[in-house]
Amino acid sequence: xxxxxxxxxxxxxxxxxxxxxxxxxxxxxxxxxxxxxxxxxxxxxxxxxxxxxxxxxxxxxxxxxxxxxxxxxxxxxxxxxxxxxxxxxxx
Amino acid sequence: xxxxxxxxxxxxxxxxxxxxxxxxxxxxxxxxxxxxxxxxxxxxxxxxxxxxxxxxxxxxxxxxxxxxxxxxxxxxxxxxxxxxxxxxxxxxxxxxxxxxxxxxxxxxxxxxxxxxxxxxxxxxxxxxxxxxxxxxxxxxxxxxxxxxxxxxxxxxxxxxxxxxxxxxxxxxxxxxxxxxxxxxxxxxxxxxxxxxxxxxxxxxxxxxxxxxxxxxxxxxxxxxxxxxxxxxxxxxxxxxxxxxxxxxxxxxxxxxxxxxxxxxxxxxxxxxxxxxxxxxxxxxxxxxxxxxxxxxxxxxxxxxxxxxxxxxxxxxxxxxxxxxxxxxxxxxxxxxxxxxxxxxxxxxxxxxxxxxxxxxxxxxxxxxxxxxxxxxxxxxxxxxxxxxxxxxxxxxxxxxxxxxxxxxx
Ligand SMILES: Cc1cc2nc3c(=O)[nH]c(=O)nc-3n(C[C@H](O)[C@H](O)[C@H](O)COP(=O)(O)OP(=O)(O)OC[C@H]3O[C@@H](n4cnc5c(N)ncnc54)[C@H](O)[C@@H]3O)c2cc1C
Numbered sequence: 166x167x168x169x170x171x172x173x174x175x176x177x178x179x180x181x182x183x184x185x186x187x188x189x190x191x192x193x194x195x196x197x198x199x200x201x202x203x204x205x206x207x208x209x210x211x212x213x214x215x216x217x218x219x220x221x222x223x224x225x226x227x228x229x230x231x232x233x234x235x236x237x238x239x240x241x242x243x244x245x246x247x248x249x250x251x252x253x254x255x256x
Numbered sequence: 257x258x259x260x261x262x263x264x265x266x267x268x269x270x271x272x273x274x275x276x277x278x279x280x281x282x283x284x285x286x287x288x289x290x291x292x293x294x295x296x297x298x299x300x301x302x303x304x305x306x307x308x309x310x311x312x313x314x315x316x317x318x319x320x321x322x323x324x325x326x327x328x329x330x331x332x333x334x335x336x337x338x339x340x341x342x343x344x345x346x347x348x349x350x351x352x353x354x355x356x357x358x359x360x361x362x363x364x365x366x367x368x369x370x371x372x373x374x375x376x377x378x379x380x381x382x383x384x385x386x387x388x389x390x391x392x393x394x395x396x397x398x399x400x401x402x403x404x405x406x407x408x409x410x411x412x413x414x415x416x417x418x419x420x421x422x423x424x425x426x427x428x429x430x431x432x433x434x435x436x437x438x439x440x441x442x443x444x445x446x447x448x449x450x451x452x453x454x455x456x457x458x459x460x461x462x463x464x465x466x467x468x469x470x471x472x473x474x475x476x477x478x479x480x481x482x483x484x485x486x487x488x489x490x491x492x493x494x495x496x497x498x499x500x501x502x503x504x505x506x507x508x509x510x511x512x513x514x515x516x517x518x519x520x521x522x523x524x525x526x527x528x529x530x531x532x533x534x535x536x537x538x539x540x541x542x543x544x545x546x547x548x549x550x551x552x553x554x555x556x557x558x559x560x561x562x563x564x565x566x567x568x569x570x571x572x573x574x575x576x577x578x579x580x581x582x583x584x585x586x587x588x589x590x591x592x593x594x595x596x597x598x599x600x601x602x603x604x605x606x607x608x609x610x611x612x613x614x615x616x617x618x619x620x621x622x623x624x625x626x627x628x629x630x631x632x633x634x635x636x637x638x639x640x641x642x643x644x645x646x647x648x649x650x651x652x653x654x655x656x657x658x659x660x661x662x663x664x665x
Contacts, residue, residue: 171371181371213369216542216563217435224434231557231564238549240337243288245350 173221174214176207184218188225194234195219210242258284258328260605261347261356263335263547266294267591268583268598269362270318275602275623276358277325279611284356285327286349288334292319294364295584296591298387300419301412303635311591312391318595338551345551345578358578358605361547362598365562365584368539370405370430370439374502375537383538387413390420398534402511403427403491404499405538406445408638413536415489425532426485428497428513430539432520439539441520442478442495443471450640478518498522502535511535541588541638551579556652560645561587562638569653570624572601573608580605587645590636596627 169182179202187201195211195218198204204218205211211218219233241250260276262269265287273283291297293315302308322329330351337348344355367382374380379398381389383405389395400423403410410427417424432440439445478495485492494513498520501512515526541562545555548566553574555564565586568574572582582601583594600623607616631642639645 171373172376173371175376210546212366212544212546216368217371220435220437230559238546240339240348240550242546242550243334243336243350245334245336249350249352 173217174202174204174207174211176209176213177203177205179204179214181221184221185225188222193222193226193228195222198222208244210244211238258282258354258356259609260284260358260360261286261345261354262360262362263287263338263347264294264362264364264583264585265289265292265329265331266362266364266583267296267314267318267595268364268585268601269294269360270315270322271595271598272360272362272580272582272602272605273327273329273598274318274321274325275599276605277322277327279606279616281358281606281609281611283325283327284354285322285329286333286335286347287329287331290331292322292329292331294362295384298384298391298416299412299591300391300416301635302415305635309591309635314591314595335547338547340551340576340578358580358609359551360572360580360582360598360601360605361551361566361585362581362583362594362601363544363547363585364594365541365588366544368542370436370537370539372404372430372499372502372537374504374508375535377502377504377508378506379504379508379533380502380535380537383410383413383536386534386536387416390417390422396420396422397536398508398532399423400425400532401534401536402499402530402532403536403538404430404511405439405540406493406495407439407448407538407540408636409541410536410538411488412636413538414491418489418491424491425530426497427488427491427493428499428511429495429516429520430537431498431500431522432516436539440498442481442516442518443474445495446474446478448640475518481518483515500527503529508533508535541584543585543588545585548574548579548581548585551576553579553581556649558587558645558648560639560641561649565649567652567656568649569657570600570650571604571607571620572597573604575657578608586649587642588638589631589642590634590638592630593627593634596623596630599623600627 171181192198259281260283262273262285296311296315299311334350345359430436485494510529510531515523553566580601582597603620
């Protein structure tokens, strides 16, 4: 699967190659890759690609799956409007 | 204000809510889908006993119970954050924030994707999406499909598609790679078929389950694996073929497939395009744990349970006071087990709330035993090592927090 254009993060349209490039530039966590590429920042908030990004990270660096921290989720874990975040919709 | 907020209205969440409400706790259930039931809504298959498991009926039964107990079930509500102030849990949703002393997170699982060139073409979907479209929305996903990925979920949903009169042309493996991992290894796939015996009976009859348990014999079996595949309820399962690319201009027109050796290596020049107007990718399931992660719950990597799992006791209690988990978020298993775990979590919340001092310990213990019992007779087992995985988590909990669930902070 060395297709350079193969999309991994479908929401933000980030390719396999772009993720590997981020790792080559030094990203060592899922969050690091997210910050460099936006992978996992789209509508699904990484529900689709996060596990794939973890596997690519393991492949590129030789890290063990158990050492790749999944606990990097940050609120909001689902897309919400600024109004909701700002408390407009609070009851 | 509710005593308990349940996040997720699948079998685990609903059963948990019901157990709490039966002891007089005030419960609110939140789910982002438009109707309660979670993954139950897609499930329809015959069990080895000959009984039919109809998930929609089960969901309706649970929903009726929530009505009888005046449980407030709110659908279309998405939880995006969970945090604790000094006393209470704050559940933040797209419909505002709420507080409660106890929260049960039962958000279930999600599917592993397997990226295949062409997988963004219209007509490509995850196998779970095909299940939801077929059994929940009653929409025909296509006329003739190919499934990429051979696992228990794919077989269960294959039979559901067939019941709906949709033709599935063949099941092939994804190309072997560090991304597809075991899903691209014929031997691993063959091994996992053991736990799907009742869904792939012809295969096992041919090879015999003893045959499959032995590594060497498995290799031999793969060497002689028929090129055309072996049929699972009419659809050939082709363990010696891998999908290289999904082809089509504006939508799926077919899949380019190559022959593979027993260890998954591709045979050059063996490419062939099989026509199809839809493709399902079946990559397996992982626990959907994000809400527990933002809440600060510690995790443990337990591969048999599906990956990183929020640490929890047999009472489904996390180390964070008032935070409970149940169902697939604690490990990938079938709907009946999720339901039984939900009851445990609900009873544990009742115990912690001090509502029912007398009989609760005995009931709680009974419900814990019942989970094991259901597991033993489960018609669907996603991971053959699930017992060991559960044991690992139990031992971790006991070593860290003590047997009866001492609570941090
Ligand atoms: C695609 C798929 C197919 C499956 N097919 C089968 C099968 O055929 N047979 C079988 O036995 N098991 C199957 N399973 C396993 C299934 O997960 C269990 O059977 C069972 O449904 C798990 O119950 P649960 O209550 O833990 O989670 P679920 O039934 O998944 O319910 C979780 C609920 O939480 C909600 N939710 C998640 N996150 C949020 C959030 N942030 N805010 C609000 N709500 C949220 C979801 O909308 C969902 O309704 C399948 C799983 C999947 C993912």
